[in-house]
Amino acid sequence: MVSESERTFLGLDLSTQQLKAAVVNNSLQIIHEASVMFDSDLPEFRTHGGVQIDKTNPSVITAPTIMWVKALDMLLDKLTVAGVDFSKIAAISGSAQQHGSVYWQKGSEKLLSNLNPSEFLHQQLASSFTIANSPVWMDSSTSKQCKELEDAVGGPQKLAEITGSRGYERFTGPQIAKIKQTRPEAYKNSERISLVSSFLCSLFLGKIAPIDFTDGSGMNLMDIKTKKWHADLLQVIGPDLEEKLGGLVASNANVGPISPYFVERYSFDPNCRIIACTGDNPASLVGMRLNEGWLAVSLGTSDVLFVWLEEPKIVLNGHILCNPVDSNAYMAMLGFKNGSLTRERIRNACAESNWDIFNQLLDSTPRGNFGNMGLYYDVQEILPFLSGDYRFNKANERVTRFTSLEVEVRALIEGQFIARRAYVEDIGFKLDKETKILATGGASNNKAILQVLSDVFNAPVYLLDESKSAMLGAAYQAKHGLLGSQSNYFEITSCLPPPRLICQPYSDASEIYEPMVARYRKLEAMLLGNKV
Ligand SMILES: Nc1ncnc2c1ncn2[C@@H]1O[C@H](COP(=O)(O)OP(=O)(O)O)[C@@H](O)[C@H]1O
Ligand SMILES: O=C(CO)[C@@H](O)[C@H](O)COP(=O)(O)O
Structure with missing residues (x-):
């Protein structure tokens, strides 16, 4: 048995573009890190930004489920090469891109509990999914089904009250x-349905893991007050859905011992x-130790x-989720699809990638960008429901391009x-004198971008020493979950x-940005009224 001071914790993050992991010591300091980038480390799956966009219908966006499994095989090998002593890991937790779903073939649970330690996971789980490509959070092809769920409970307001x-x-x-x-046959043959987070958990657990309250709040199916599935909503979707989804647990629930597969293959402690x-x-909220008064970006x-x-x-226009740290509290969340990949597109077009x-271009233009304003949506945005590029000059006239690369770069970040x-x-x-912003994620490494964030919100921006807050949140949650309530x-x-x-x-x-926010509201209303 490993002593308390020697024990370590493993946190993983299965996000859109990569799978990352960190091992932290008992004082929560990172001692090992590794990552697998889907596009470059697993080119055989032909993803771009970790996903595949359907050529005939670009609103359909998926990721190959088995790619995530293979990424875990590779990650564990990388951690082995990095010298991780798996026997000291006392607990494991993970975070994952929200909303995506995994469809387990009949018999998968049995297979998960009987995996052969001399083979990779991806070799053994290759035919375990009734739907080979998991729908992910970038998909926007289900407007009809959203309406059906809203109608079933009395409209959007009612659905928001419940879920x-x-x-x-x-x-x-x-x-x-x-x-x-x-695909009614695939639905029927799905023994269980997981979220990406509970899917990751299932691999380590050796059986299908429960969905947690917080990620369960991103499904339009769970009552966020009672923390139970909402029977009427499940019924609208299809038969036996409750059995397929399984139970719900607190986000830091201790759900069981590690699967024997990992004990035998990597010498994890069976305890x-x-x-x-x-x-x-939500895992970022945990990793950032966010509490009241802070706005996390x-x-x-x-x-x-x-x-x-x-x-x-x-x-x-937004979401209320159960809180992953305190099951009696909540969190409010706003999601925007066109973030880093859109910034990368404009960077590649204007700034030699x-x-x-x-940043030099961004810093060489004044705050307010001479009255120019741009809105850029590579894929169908969530808030607002728009796609395409929209550029406006000082007189609010739509223009096809701006006069310089500098103006384009600032228009993107300000917009x-x-x-x-x-x-x-x-x-x-309420944004006021007390507001403090805590930034995280890949682009929070960019100080020029953070300066614009600070100016637009008229608030100071802070960073933690580590920008990978979701992965670290998972590692901290591993310790919190092990120590219990x-x-x-x-x-x-x-x-x-x-x-x-x-x-x-x-x-x-x-003085500069308040009028621009008001102007943005008018432009957005105009664009939504005259969708092109
Ligand atoms: N210096 C930088 N400036 C702006 N963006 C950056 C910088 N470094 C990384 N990024 C962005 O961070 C993104 C990845 O962020 P990350 O939080 O790791 O994503 P995810 O967890 O969704 O996979 C990349 O797409 C990249 O555009
Ligand atoms: O859909 C949402 C939030 O509702 C996304 O934020 C996903 O959770 C993907 O996260 P990243 O990979 O961008 O971190």
């Missing part, structure tokens, strides 16, 4: 409904515990804003953050350093 969100295309309920309607896995944004593949909430409220050049601010205000978040999360993580101040807004920020 925390009106019908959203990427949410798992509408996605499962589409599978039931378009190593598996803690429920959750969504990547995650700049990953998607841009996501979230805050801690003590009480649920109803929002129509180089972030330093991109993104102005929209994020408008939506945050709409869900009732007697332990206090904020005490466990009190050994970690506080956030560092990175940027302050310029004194003219509110």
